[in-house]
Amino acid sequence: MLDLVWLIPALPLAGFLVLTFCGRRLGEPWAGWLATGAVAGSFLVTVGVFLDLVGREAHDRRSVTTLFEWVPAGDLRVDVGFLVDPLSLTMCLFITGVGALIHLYSIGYMHGDGDFPRFFTYLNLFAFSMLMLVLGDNLLLTFLGWEGVGACSYLLISFWFTDEANATAGKKAFVTNRIGDWGFMVAIFLTFFTFGSVAYVDVLDTTAAGTVAQSTATFVAVMLFVGAIGKSAQFPLYLWLPDAMAGPTPVSALIHAATMVTSGVYLLTRINPVIADAADWVPTMIAWTGAGTALFAATIAVAQRDIKKVLAYSTVSQLGYMFLAVGCGAYVAAVFHMVTHAFFKALLFLGSGSVIHGMDGDQDMAHYGGLRRFMPVTAGTFIIGWLAIAGVPPFAGFWSKDEILAFAWNESPLLWVVGLVTAVLTAFYMTRQVVLTFFGRCRFADPRPDEVAAAWAARLIRADEAVGAARIAVDDAEAAAEACRGAVAAADAESVGDAEAAVVEAEGVLAVAVEALAGAEDLATDVRAAADARAELPALALDGVPDVGALADELPETVATRAAHHPHESPWTMTIPLGVLAVLSVLGGLIQLPFSSTTKRLEHWLEPALFHNEVHLSIGAGTLWVLAVVAVAAGGVGIAVAVAAYGRRRIDHTVFERPILAEAWRFDRTVSNLVGGPGRAGFEATAAFDRRVVDGAVEGVATLVRREAGVLRRFHNGLVRTYAVGIGLGAVGLVIWFLSRSSF
């Protein structure tokens, strides 16, 4: 089966090419089925290769298959070849497996979209790039895949590009990733400079043999780390990931949760001998960056109301765990968490997509509530994903997170504390999300604060109009009474009686009008007072919207429409992937159980890729048990507090939703202001320097030449005889010169 490894990326590539040229003709849903089939076929081949490899001895589980020579340039020789080893194959398994499920899901999710084939074209291109990234046998090929997934990420974030915000989010992701890519490129250059090759086999075997200077290893490791934090959204380059949620939800699940964002962790795991040879502060820096990002992102996730934003910050936080593991030398734990995270985070994202699908595109959790009655499958699977990420045993997330925390304790108790606090926050915000979405009061039919405000404004305008109309009626009545009085004065003896009767009648009308005006004014005052005194609607109305009954008739029709069209469960193409991922989220922990050496299957499997750089725990079994119990208790605390705040409402939930957390510690805005303010001034100064000094020098030379030429061209007047004079004078001059030099 090992000979067929080229099929793994080739199938999605073929799918991409077919869809590029005949996607429109295939149309919906066949374009989707073709793309799904390509990735599923790729998965089958991966499983075949895996079964081939899994039975072999450790040293036999690593092989390089070279397809052809790609860049033969002097000393630089780069081949297109595949490095098949346990690490790349593990990545391939979940990329193609989870990828195929998400492709299937997308057929349901993207139903009815005008650009249905284009979506699947990009998805297949992404799968191809991601597989090249992990399978490439050298840094340059990995970089090719690295840029390929970046381009696909850009294309898919701004998939609905007619909306300005989506296009901007795509650009933001692309530009932020450039910083990381710079680090990656510098690392490639330095690798070639040092090793004379960019192939992993050369680089890793040389470093593993310990013949590389520490400073070189440090520099390469740091530069690749810069690349990794860009792609894997770590502090401070995480900024693009929350915005990347502008893309369709399957994209968020596939690219921005399960696969692409883990490629930084993959890269660092791949180069573990380099990190081992680097200075001691490099792993420490990786660990603290991961731990810091995990905690930082978890605090932000607590206060988000957008269902996908919560999951986005959660992803950043979980990637932080993986970096923490890499920094602690726990590569197996990092890969373990990467796999389980791919299962449960893809599940959660797809579940949120199903909810958004059922809610007709609404992503605000304030409008959800009680959805488990309308979408039982989504709710059930989402709850499994929640238990997995919250670290509840025996779900997959518990095992991987527990292992990372154990290694963090092994490294430094301080790292463990940060990880533990993050675990509490994770349990809290995920419980909050589940309670807000699937439990409690149904809020989808509630009038929204802006709708209520609009109804009150309309009512005020109507009251004011009534006052105005009454005032005009009074004026009219006064004029009529005056006219009648004039008629009395002008009337003769016979008709004066009728005229006086008319006056009495007119004054009666006037009195009624005045009374009506007073009534209207009182009413307007009442309405205004009521509007001023009305309860401010909370953004998140857990207990129900206060007293809108009086306004019920005046609310816009959309409220009634929403109430009539309640949320609905998604089609089977969407629920089947949810079910499969839910099963995987339950059973994912089986690949690496910490009980004995034989249950640590992943560790044995990954052995040839780790060059014995995996750190071994130096703490006893008793301590491990205590750590596990503390971690479970921490998760329990998070869940309990969230249920108390959002489910039972014993605690005021606004305590947790601080504005500064909702605004992500204002870090994004600060960066924007810095780049937009002083940064922009700096760029403009550079542009001015370029215009004035650089362009000035060039243009100055041109002006000088033109001016001199203007003088010289006068001599070149086209008259033959003038030239003849010139030649004659020149000849005379030469003669004089020769004579003056001769010695007679």
Add this chain to the structure above:
Amino acid sequence: MVVTTSWYLALGAVLFSLGAVGLLIRRNPLVMFMCVELMLNAVNLTFVSLGAELGDLGGQLSVFFVLVVAAAEVVVGLAVVVAIMRRRQGATTDDLSVLGG
């Protein structure tokens, strides 16, 4: 009266000067051509006289080169003059200054 080499050299100088002055003051291209020929032949005369005086065959050899070059030059030059005259009757060299800067 002995005609010495100096006489030939003086004649050559006079002919050369006549040619040079004619080239500078006349505007008819054909006349200017004749002036150039005059100058060339004045130089030829000088070569021959000095070659005879010094007993050096090089002087006469140079004359052959000059004659060959002059013949070629005349062929090209006259062709140019004829071409110009076809387009512009009675043109002088001063009229042909379109390439002036």
